[in-house]
Amino acid sequence: MIFPVIVAQGESSMADNGLLESVLRLVEKVDGGTDSQDVAADLGVDHQVIVGAVKSLQALGEVISAEQKSSRHWELTGEGREIAEQGSHEARVFNAIPDEGLPQNQLMKMPSGKVGFSKAMSNKWIRLDKAHEGGPRVFKTVTIEDTVRDKLQLVQKGQSAKLEDKEKNELKKRKLLSEVTVKSYWITKGSSFSTTITKQETELTPEMIASGSWKEKKFKPYNFEAMGVAPDCGHLHPLMKVRTQFRQIFLEMGFTEMPTNNFIESSFWNFDSLFQPQQHPARDQHDTFFISDPALAHEFPQDYLERVKKVHSEGGYGSQGYKYDWKIEEAQKNLLRTHTTAVSARMLYKLAQQKFTPVKYFSIDRVFRNETLDATHLAEFHQIEGVVADYGLTLGNLMGILHQFFTKLGITKLRFKPAYNPYTEPSMEVFSYHEGLKKWVEVGNSGVFRPEMLLPMGLPEGVSVIAWGLSLERPTMIKYGINNIRELVGHKVNLQMVYDSPICRLDS
Amino acid sequence: MPTVSVKRDLLFEALGQKYTDEEFDELCFEFGLELDEITSEKEILIREQGGEKAEGASDVVLYKIDVPANRYDLLCLEGLVRGLQVFKEKLEAPRYKRVSPADGGEPQRLVITEETASVRPHAVAAVLRNITFTQERYESFIELQEKLHQNICRKRTLVAIGTHDLDTISGPFTYTAKPPGEIRFKPLSQSREYTAAELMSLYKTDSHLRHYLHIIENEPLYPIIYDSNGIVLSMPPIINGDHSKISLNTKNIFIECTATDLTKAKITLDMVVTMFSVYCDEPFTVEEAEVVYPDGRLSVYPELAYRTETLSGDFINKRVGINESAESIAQLLTRMCLRSEVSGEGDLIQVEIPPTRADVIHACDIMEDAAIAYGFNNIVRSTPRTYTVANQLPVNKLTELLRQDLTAAGFTEALTFALCSEEDIADKLRKNITETRAVHISNPKTADFQVARTSLLPGLLKTIAANRKMPLPLKLFEISDVVLKDETKDVGARNNRRLCAVYYNKSPGFEVIHGLLDRVMQLLDVKPGRNQGYHIQAAEDSTFFPGRCAEIFSCGKSIGHLGVLHPDVISRFELTMPCSAIDIDIEPFL
DSSP states (O other): OBOOOOSOOOGGGSOOHHHHHHHHHHHHHSSSOEEHHHHHHHHTSOHHHHHHHHHHHHTTSTTEEEEEEEEEEEEEOHHHHHHHHHOOHHHHHHHHOOTTOEEHHHHHTSTTHHHHHHHHHHTTSEEEETTOTTSOEEEEOSOOOOHHHHHHHHHHTTOGGGSOHHHHHHHHHTTSEEEEEEEEEEEEEOTTOOSSOOOEESSOOHHHHHHTGGGTOEEOOOOTTSOOOOOOOOOOOHHHHHHHHHHHHHHHTTOEEOOOOOOEEEHHHHTGGGTOOTTOGGGSTTTSOBEEETOBOOOOOHHHHHHHHHHHHTOBTTBOOOOSOOOHHHHHBEEEOSOTHHHHHHHHHHHHTSSOOOEEEEEEEEEEOOOOOBTTBOSEEEEEEEEEEEETOOHHHHHHHHHHHHHHTTOOOEEEEEEEETTEEEEEEEEEEETTTTEEEEEEEEEEEOHHHHHHHTOOTTEEEEEEEEESHHHHHHHHTOOSGGGTSSTTSOHHHHHHOOOOOTTO | OOEEEEEHHHHHHHHTSOOOHHHHHHHHHHHTOEEEEEEEHHHHHHHHHOTTTTTTOOOOEEEEEEOOTTOGGGSSHHHHHHHHHHHTTSSOOOOOEEEOOTTSOOOEEEEEOGGGGGTOOEEEEEEEOSBOOOHHHHHHHHHHHHHHHHTTTTTTTSEEEEEEEGGGOOSOEEEEEEOGGGOEEOBTTOSSOEEHHHHHHHGGGOTTGGGGGGGTTTOSSEEEEEOTTSOEEEETTTEEBSTTOOOTTOOOEEEEEEESOHHHHHHHHHHHHHHHGGGBSSTTEEEOEEEEOTTSOEEEEOOOOOEEEEEEHHHHHHHHTOOOOHHHHHHHHHTTTOOEEEOSSTTEEEEEEOTTOTTOOSHHHHHHHHHHHHOGGGSOOOOOOOOOOOOOOHHHHHHHHHHHHHHHTTOEEOOOOSEEOHHHHTGGGTOOGGGGTOOEESSOSSGGGSEEOSOSHHHHHHHHHTTTTSOSOEEEEEEEEEEEEOTTSTTSEEEEEEEEEEEESSSOOHHHHHHHHHHHHHHTTOOBOSSSSEEEEEOOOTTEEEEEEEEEEETTEEEEEEEEEOHHHHHHTTOOSOEEEEEEEOGGGO
């Protein structure tokens, strides 16, 4: 393996040029390369110094190539080095004993006393006269040869090969030798090998450009493996990036944006105008946030309100109605809108007050539900809604336009399931085939607004209004691989996620 | 969406066909149902209460099927099977008949007294004769009542159903209302008599019944139904009497529904009798019962009304986007339990809406059923030719443009909640709640949803608090709506589009925020200057550090503030560093 070049290495950490050139001269002499340990031995310097030199040479470009390898070899332990220098414990004990002998207790006080005594005894180098006058006394018996020291010195000189394995293992057992793995380099000439070191420039400077000196200079290679410096900039929130894309899609399809900047809505526009009966579960305190201040809406188009009341309580426009006692008090209750369809209702009512022209509307804005919160549900989320009003629109048209819309999101495989919604009939849930999950997943809801909603507004009889909706959060969570909605929306999001989120192209 | 749980094998036996899970799922999809889960009682117990409790529980496969909220006729196995069999053309939709008592006797009679008027004024009744229960049928009968109670009956507030073994009681029955202390009977599943008052406290701890107590709890009179011997049938909408309880061996059932909504009571009664008359000796017949109102009016129930609608094949074709003959459309509708015939006049079709299909209230409902039977996914998808030119909402267009340039200026976009606590917009900003013009929510589940925000600042500060580990400086912005009370609007409140930005670092960085203001004004093409331009002017605002706050004016009009936040504001949002902020209204620049 060729090690990556290191740009950041400064001059100071580099080995001096003299050593580098010495290394290069050695490399020049051998064909097929040399081991950095041999270089160290030849130059008589520590191996680590040569490792540093190799790294410095690598930083110069293709002067050398160095491949790291590891080899096992024998090395003296601390105690081993001490023995190689001062002799084995037993030899030191032996040498400390004068011809007239030495009292045992005095010998034992020596640094090598205990170990040296027993080892010298077992070697029969010395004898102990326990009955000696004045206490036990030790005497030399023979002349000796300190073979342990000799062997260790061989290893120290790098000639451990001269010892037999048995000998080495014995010394290892005595913790004088250890077998270590050495990481070294196999150094060969590089493609631009030279035995002289040219100083490399780190960066191009205005002076070099002016003088043309850059032509003569060598430049330190860059480390292309490293990351660049992050630009100093702000970031858009991922959910808002997705919102921008959805807006773009609607605009491309010719849809006009509805004024959804009214979070507070009356029950009348949020429910009654949509032909959602007053006992409907969605109107329950458990599902909807009601407003205590300002609690009631105080202004309604009066004629229209009467028509809404009638269609709920008695029917009309071809409908049986819900046949219940419709109360203005319920309709007046203010709430946080539960869907942007409340705004669609206002827009369609407004449209009905003029000579009819076909419209295509959209909105993407916040809606509120007093629901139990979990990993995918918050009390507020963004609803995406599209509405088309024209004469003679069909259910097939709704499917066609949904197909076009979802194609722009990169979703082409759609199918539709009959569903129920109080203000659309027919109602269809939109499913798309999820290649990852290998199943059909619901991606939106759609339908044709009921005549009981449209006719009281005053829209012409033949006009159909088709509409669909989905949440902004769900596709965003899928797009950015987020499982918990709290990691996407609200103050608890990790800003790093915002900083790191890629641009949004929904169709790719 | 209600979920109906049915035993798979029982379902397939009734359907006369076995399906794989996938095949059945597909059938559901086509029909507008959803096979939500495949499980067993054992599995449910293991999941809900752990393995030990589940020992010995049944591992019969259960299908949990989601049913559209308006299809009460599909809330039990009997209804589901009937609907699917007719859809698959294996069965003709039955015709439900109301009959007089077989022996020529008097119909059962339920007399309503005027005392009920204040609490639960309506009642309807019917009799199922010579019914044969099995364990499964019995369970399904109980379960259907529960499903109806939860759905059309709106948790018994609108309608409550009581079913009784007719052979244990004798009519005429009286539906009246009495003070709780005067009502005394032995309720279902209890061993002794209680007064109504005692029952209300007994059921306070009942996991099921306690949810219904509030319906009558504070009424001076409780609804109660007696037979001619003074035996209590039920105390609606809470509990039935033990005396008349039905069992597997019950042959004749008296059904009463008491209600605050008569239409829903009629539908509920129709559902119970149409679903279960299938088990009567003479299937699909229901014995009538009379209900006498306090004013002497007499009504006969169940209504079991059939209604005929006439519509053209052309109407269906044009609305759905298909091209079928009237005959074939009639056939499609018949498969949806809407027996239809071509009338012979042009392409007119006569559609009969049975009592089971209370959801069909308009021709558009019929049109939908034709489309379902045709198959939504067989309809050719086509592009409408509606030609329109798109327009952006000006305030959103401006917001989009500014957001881009604020990030280019080095600020990162936050997205915070529109709802928050009173404390966030008042105490923590050193403001009095009354001066905020905040809109208050009446039913928040937690303090996080007490008010709609009147400032974007708390959200940004909370975002910083949650990101204190990020490298400084933190530069955040948000352009979004706040909500303010406004008497001139029909609902008494309006949104206001604001731009808010904060700079959080070891030094306050007023100059950074001031520089951002200058940049925003440059983007909005407003030059510095006192009259036609913008300028800032020292101001006092309790949110800001004294002497470090300025009011921003554009063309002479105040549009917001900027400055260094008050140290108390910083600590109240659990922050530790100095922070400067700008908060402006961008609507003047539209």
